[in-house]
Amino acid sequence: MAESHGEAKGQKAGAHTEADGGHHGGAFPPFDSSNFASQLVSLAIAFVALYLIVSRIALPRVGGTIDARQNKIEGDLAEAQKLKDESDAALKAYETELANARANAQAIGNETREKLNAASEAERKALEEKLAAKLVDAEKQIATTRTNAMSNVRGIAADAAGAIVQQLAGVTPDATTVNSAVDASLKG
């Protein structure tokens, strides 16, 4: 019934329909109280059903999925952080190790160099001492030889002086005189 009333009214301008509906008490469906009971009952049933579905099943389900994802993401991030820390630590250990090895190599090199230096120094010193000793010996020998040679020279000079005097004067000079004369001339 209400429907046919509404359609009949529809022919008039739209602005009047609400007022017209009011007059007929039921022609304007939203204010037709004969429908209220049906609507309230179906709303109550539908909304209670929806509330139960939502609160018992739907929200725990979707919330659980979201939480699980959140946990998974957090777990993965923590895992990644842990791995990163581990690799950082490994890198640090490697660098420390490398620095140590470098320092060790440096130390060994220095030690070897010092050892070798010391050895060669010692060798050089020994050699020098030997050479110095030899030099001293040689010098001694030279001095002896020279002294000998010098004494020979004196003898030769005295002999030569005696022979010369004998040739010139025809007398054989006294050996002591010749010697003192030679000495005097050698000194002069």
Next chain:
Amino acid sequence: MKIDPIHQFNIEPLFTLGHIGNHTIAFTNSSLFMLIAVLLIALLMLASGRDLVPGRLQSVAEISYEFVATTIRSTAGSEGMKFFPLIFSLFMFLCVSNLVGVIPYTFTIASHLIVTAALALLVFFTVLIYGIYKNGLKFFSIFVPHGVPVYILPLVMFIEILSFFLRPVSHSVRLFANMLAGHIALKVFAGFVAMLGFSLGALGWFGGVLPLALTVALYALELLVAFLQAYVFAILTCIYLNDAIHPGH
């Protein structure tokens, strides 16, 4: 061709369920669309997957969940999460039924004041009962704002109490009137197109372009309003519940 923008709001009994007193309880087109809304929500929330990387349907379900949860937390604090199922049900019920309602030849549940009033009263009594249950008489301190001079306090209290009891009215009428007016406007403008086309011949075909464009624009607006009014209803519910949870503020 006649325009009957009211016809779409008619309640048509499909079959009779029973009688309460002298009221006939019928399964109506309104009941049918309530059922459709409930089924669509159940389908969305239950049939979507539970994958780590969500698909489209699952994303929609999770976005709805997060959206409502964020709204509650930002307006009523984390204690408001007690009412998460209620607010989620309200929001989804209104949002889905409003969006279904803008499809031509469907019925919009929220275009009937009795439905929005029932939902608004549900919220009103939830706030009232929970507020008194949780805070005792302290709940009534929401009527006494801080820092108001004593000589105007009675007036302010009167206004606060009045506005508190008018909440269900504004809460329900806002939603109802928006849905009703939007659908009437859509129907009127869409009716103009047909009326011009059938009555004025070739000229009418050109004349119909303007109302058609308006209908398209209005339809887009109605889609927005359908979502927005459901959101407004839900966020007002949160704000009212916040009074029950934290009456001191």
